[in-house]
Amino acid sequence: MKFEKIQIGDELQVRVEKLLGYKASLRSGDVEGFIHKDETDWTRVADISDVVQEGELITAKVIRKIEKENIELLEFTLKKEEENPILKYQDKYKMGNIIEGEVVNIVDYGVTVETEDVGGFVQVSEMSWDSNRHPSVYCNIGDKIKAKIIGINEERGTLSLSMKEVLENPWEKIKEKYKVGDITEVVVEGLYTANAMGSVILNISSGEVFAKADLDGEVEVFLTISNFSNSEREELVGKRVKAEITFLDAEKQYVRLNLIEE
Numbered sequence: 001m002k003f004e005k006i007q008i009g010d011e012l013q014v015r016v017e018k019l020l021g022y023k024a025s026l027r028s029g030d031v032e033g034f035i036h037k038d039e040t041d042w043t044r045v046a047d048i049s050d051v052v053q054e055g056e057l058i059t060a061k062v063i064r065k066i067e068k069e070n071i072e073l074l075e076f077t078l079k080k081e082e083e084n085p086i087l088k089y090q091d092k093y094k095m096g097n098i099i100e101g102e103v104v105n106i107v108d109y110g111v112t113v114e115t116e117d118v119g120g121f122v123q124v125s126e127m128s129w130d131s132n133r134h135p136s137v138y139c140n141i142g143d144k145i146k147a148k149i150i151g152i153n154e155e156r157g158t159l160s161l162s163m164k165e166v167l168e169n170p171w172e173k174i175k176e177k178y179k180v181g182d183i184t185e186v187v188v189e190g191l192y193t194a195n196a197m198g199s200v201i202l203n204i205s206s207g208e209v210f211a212k213a214d215l216d217g218e219v220e221v222f223l224t225i226s227n228f229s230n231s232e233r234e235e236l237v238g239k240r241v242k243a244e245i246t247f248l249d250a251e252k253q254y255v256r257l258n259l260i261e262e
Contacts, residue, residue, distance in 0.1 A: 003031050003072045008062055014076065016056045024048050026060065026076060033074030035060060040078045042085055042157045044104065044112070044119045051078070084157045085117040093118060093159065095149055098166060103143045111135050113147060113161060120159030122147060127163045129170050129253070130220050138163070170218035175250035177216075182245045186213035186221060186257065188236045209233060213243070213257070221255040228259070 006012070014026040014033065026033045040051040052058060060076035067073075086093050093099070101113040101120065110123040122145075127138045139145055151160025178184065189212045211223040211233070223243055225233055236259075243257035 001029060001031060003065075003074075006031065006062060006065065006074065008065065010062045011059055012062065012074075012076075013057055013059050016052050016054050016058065019049050019052070019054055021047055021049075024052055026058075026074075031074060032072070033062075033076055035076040035078065038156070039063070039076065042079055042083060042118070044114055079157070084154065086152060086154050086157050086159075089117055093149060093152065095152060097149050098146055099149060099159075099161070100144060100146050101161075103139050103141055103145060106135050106139070106141060108134065111139060113145065118157060118159060120147070120149075120161040122161045122163055126150070126161065126165070129164050129167065130214075130218060170216070171250040171253050174215065174219060174248075174255070178245055178248060178255075180245050180248055183242060183260065184215070184245065184257075185240050186215050186223065186243055187217075187240050188213050188223065188238065189220070190237060191233055211236060211259075213241075215255065219253070219255070221257055223257050223259055225259050227261065 001012070012028050014028040017025040017027050021037075023034050023036045026035060035048075035052075037045045037048040037051070040048060045051055058078070060078055062074050063077045064075035065073075066075065081087070099115055099120075101115040103111050104114050105112040108124075110121055110127070113120045113122060122135075124133075124135050127135055145163060146166050147161035147163050148165035149159050150162045150165065153159070191209055191211055194208050194210060208226060209230075211225055213221050213223045215221045223241075224246075225236065228236070242260045244260060245255060246258050247254070247256040249255075
């Protein structure tokens with residue numbers, strides 16, 4: 001069959017030419033193609049060799065045609081729409097539902113979670129209301145966690161999840177407890193230099209050093225320390241200090257404080 005006659009949605013018998021861990025190269029006559037491991041099954045596949053083998057003949061559906069310069073390539077899938085767990089179990093996997101799953105992978109930007117039917121991902125920003133730490137701080141591989149469905153990708157059969165939406169929002173307490181002008185104590189966690197974006201948020205000069213601090217052991221806040229020398233700033237890390245709240249917006253989850261010199 002000629003490449004130009006093949007249509008998206010066509011099912012072709014193809015031979016598995018080579019396995020590459022995360023994908024396999026395929027061929028049907030003179031037409032070349034590939035299949036990604038995520039397109040071999042609705043559940044997570046660790047290695048494509050778990051599903052297909054070199055030299056095997058399989059029937060796969062065309063989902064994309066790639067044409068550029070001298071390249072003509074087809075992308076395939078083995079997934080069958082009627083087996084899509086998102087559509088098959090619509091009552092279970094709806095926006096706002098709370099599900100329980102197992103953490104199966106951890107990366108710098110979040111964790112992969114699997115239920116018995118479907119896979120999902122929790123971005124690091126959705127792991128905790130204090131979400132500027134590595135995902136491994138909040139869970140380990142093999143942990144059972146509860147999460148709220150905040151996004152659904154029907155095409156891929158995956159979920160976007162939030163762990164923090166299952167927890168009490170500490171910003172509600174912060175909003176009730178504090179106001180601008182209040183003096184409080186915070187624990188300084190680290191020093192940072194404002195980039196262009198950070199300087200806009202903090203209303204300080206780009207390149208200026210500021211601190212992140214822990215308020216009430218629940219939320220991270222920003223601390224301006226412009227009047228301190230470098231050595232004085234370094235001595236602040238890990239200490240509990242007095243500071244004045246100069247800006248508070250619980251909806252945007254942002255508090256800025258000014259360190260009080262003693």
